[in-house]
Amino acid sequence: MASPLDQFTVKPWVPIEVAGYDISFTNSAAAMVASVIVITVFVTMGMRKNALVPGRWQSSVEMCYEFVAKMLGDAAGPEGRKYFPFVFTLFMFVLAANLIGMLPWLHPFTFTSHIAVTFAMAAFVFIGVTLIGFITHGFKFLTFFVPHGAPWYLLLILVPIEIISYLSRPISLSVRLFANMVAGHTMLKVFGGFVVSLSAIGAAGVAGALFPLAFIVALTGLELLVACLQAYVFAMLTCLYLNDALHMH
């Protein structure tokens, strides 16, 4: 039987090699393209009518918009409004990726289960937010690492701690999303394996297989929650980091 980790293998679909670099179009890339298409269709087709009284579809697009706008407003204040397109894109991209990964058909690939992908996104957020901090505050942004009111001998310890705490942001951001997706999908596959191997041993096995099957149903519900929740947490932390860069402590 296939290992429960098989689902995370990146398989090249269209092998492409440029100057010694492997830039093949993989199942991971295909999943990314699929999420971009899903989001584009969802938003543009939903808003095509642009009715004053929205229908169901337009209403759900507006709900996503308002959800992100409220999150950004609450976390970063009115100055954060400028960065709405970025946060909205990030949220919808992660959400679509997680939800596409939950589809039961076609064995879709969950690209957020790869640390390379999540760390790339987190590093982009981290570098962007740091640049915004330096652009809005100049070199005064460096005082972000100096806690107020601490005596100078404590600063020798506190400043390195603050710097490490700042550097740990992209790691915690990427590890959280990646670990959640890997753990959830592996667990689903493991229990799926139980069902298959139990039902292979006869009638008693089939009866016994009902328990892991029931568990999978419950777990799928939980995974749907996690998929949405982690997209929310990713976007929300981006907003909080933006707030730190814009207003400092």
Next chain:
Amino acid sequence: MADDKKKSEEMKATLDDLNTRVSAAREASKIKEPRGLNEATAYGIATRLVAELVAGILVGVLFGWYLDRLFGTKPWLMIILIMLGAAAGITNVMRAAKQLSPKDVDNKDEEK
């Protein structure tokens, strides 16, 4: 005639109701100050706090390992940086917990 009167009274009642609802909605959309977020589920809070703690230590380990290799000071920088990393992780957890707690409990002066 009695019917009409009843109707207009009903109308007035719904209008009043609408008025209060509209003003409530206006109030709700007014708040634009940054005030943190406190509407996460328990699972979200748990994963968030764990990741903050682990990330601090991980950064300590990674930087310690790299700097040790760079300067050839084998275990020492790593030991120091793991401790600093653990401290940073705990600081991160405390900060995250503070952000998650309801805002009316602690005051504005928590921003140090």
